[in-house]
Amino acid sequence: MKIIDRKNGQIINEVEDSAGIIRFLYHSLPGRIFLKLFFARVYFSKLLSIYYKSPLSKAKIESFVKKYNMDGRLLKRGFVSFDDFFTRKERINPDREGFIATASAKLRVFRIGENGELYQGKKRLNIMIKGNVYNTNKLLKSPLPKWARGGYLLLYRLSLLDYHRYIYPIGGRCKAKRSIDGHLESVRRDAAYWRAFAENKRVLEYWQSEHGKMLHMEIGAMLVGHIHNYEKKVFSKGEEKGYFSYGGSSIVEIVGKDIEIDGDILKNSERGFETKIKIGERIGYESNKAN
Numbered sequence: 333m334k335i336i337d338r339k340n341g342q343i344i345n346e347v348e349d350s351a352g353i354i355r356f357l358y359h360s361l362p363g364r365i366f367l368k369l370f371f372a373r374v375y376f377s378k379l380l381s382i383y384y385k386s387p388l389s390k391a392k393i394e395s396f397v398k399k400y401n402m403d404g405r406l407l408k409r410g411f412v413s414f415d416d417f418f419t420r421k422e423r424i425n426p427d428r429e430g431f432i433a434t435a436s437a438k439l440r441v442f443r444i445g446e447n448g449e450l451y452q453g454k455k456r457l458n459i460m461i462k463g464n465v466y467n468t469n470k471l472l473k474s475p476l477p478k479w480a481r482g483g484y485l486l487l488y489r490l491s492l493l494d495y496h497r498y499i500y501p502i503g504g505r506c507k508a509k510r511s512i513d514g515h516l517e518s519v520r521r522d523a524a525y526w527r528a529f530a531e532n533k534r535v536l537e538y539w540q541s542e543h544g545k546m547l548h549m550e551i552g553a554m555l556v557g558h559i560h561n562y563e564k565k566v567f568s569k570g571e572e573k574g575y576f577s578y579g580g581s582s583i584v585e586i587v588g589k590d591i592e593i594d595g596d597i598l599k600n601s602e603r604g605f606e607t608k609i610k611i612g613e614r615i616g617y618e619s620n621k622a623n
Contacts, residue, residue, distance in 0.1 A: 335438055335606045338596065344608065346438075346491060381415070381558060384578050389414035400493045418578045422495055426570035426612035431543070431591050433615050434573075434583055435498040437488040438606035441593050444468070444483050444586070448476045453602035471584065472536065472547070473512050479545045483588040486615075490581045495611060497575040498550075498583060500567045504541035511535050535559050542569075543618050544590030550574070551582040570612060592619035 335344050383389055392414045397406055411417040426432050433439070443451040450457040450468065468476045468485065490496060512534045533552040539545065550559045559581075561574035593616045600607045609615060 334604075335608050336600050337608045338613075339608075339610075343605075381577055384415040384418070385413050387413055393417045402493075415578060419496060419575050421497065424499065424570070424572075424612045426499065427614040429617075430614035431587075431593075431616035431618075432499075432501045432569065433488075433609045433611055433613050434501045434548075434585065435488050435490060436495040436611040437490045437583070437609065439597060439601075439609050439615070440487045440489075440606050441597055441601045442485045442487070444476070444480055444485055446481050448481055450485060452604070468586075471549075476586075477545070477547075479588045480547070480586050483586060483591065484593055486585040486587070486593075488583040488585075489606065490576070490583070492578075496577075496581065497611075498573050499611060500569055500571050500573050501585070501615075502541045502543060502546070503567060503569045504539045504546070505566050506537050506564065507540050508538040509536065533559075535561065544588045546588070546591075547584075547586040549584045550576070551584060552576075587616075590619055591616050 335346055336342070337344050390411065390413055393411055394407060396402075396414075396417075397404065406417070406420075409417075409420070411420070442457065443453075445451055445456070448468065468480075534549050536547065536549045538547060550561070552559055558577035559574065560577070562572070564571075564573070567573070594614070597607050597609075597615055
């Protein structure tokens with residue numbers, strides 16, 4: 333899968349940390365055994381978290397910044413641990429108009445048909461991994477709400493380099509919330525990430541937004557056992573919602589007919605591309621489809 337930088341339209345190649353380890357874990361028998369018994373377990377994430385929050389991990393910051401060609405000024409901010417660096421706060425200037433991006437990430441958007449199936453353009457997605465069919469019912473662990481038919485499923489994939497705090501894309505109220513237990517599989521592109529979305533640990537919220545009903549879900553991934561939310565009942569667009577601990581992670585949102593997604597993102601997704609976006613930028617607008 334290729335990535336298009338929305339800012340300049342260029343196709344970019346993503347540099348992944350520990351790519352060799354991921355290949356070992358997912359493409360060899362010994363690796364899959366280690367994955368099942370150890371790496372994908374929540375307790376492994378918790379043990380690793382202890383190290384990243386300790387002063388011993390501070391030495392990792394400089395090599396991380398240099399490897400990903402990040403702003404060198406970050407090294408002068410006095411972080412006390414790698415976790416302190418990774419979960420840092422940055423200034424965000426969200427667009428005032430429209431439906432905005434929840435996170436800095438690689439975004440794919442799928443249309444939800446009136447039959448409840450997912451579509452990439454006009455082509456229905458048939459997500460089958462090792463004989464198992466994956467769909468929205470498995471993702472939600474419940475039937476897809478009727479209001480979501482004719483809407484969109486937004487898939488944000490955060491890599492290690494991305495800013496790991498996330499915001500509310502619209503104002504509204506949280507009507508219900510539930511947590512779903514699971515493992516911590518990788519959400520990288522060479523892993524079976526649809527399986528990860530349906531089987532990983534995740535937190536699901538049901539919103540009544542300014543433009544209709546909406547579902548929002550944070551999904552943990554390998555190394556990310558901790559999803560930190562602020563538990564707000566009423567929220568405003570652009571307000572910080574929470575953050576992830578170290579690792580790659582994902583956010584899924586489902587919107588109904590009240591929201592329309594910008595055409596360039598839909599076109600990229602239809603062609604099989606992810607769109608690199610920045611937190612707070614406009615990605616959609618109020619639709620007339622629901623009227």
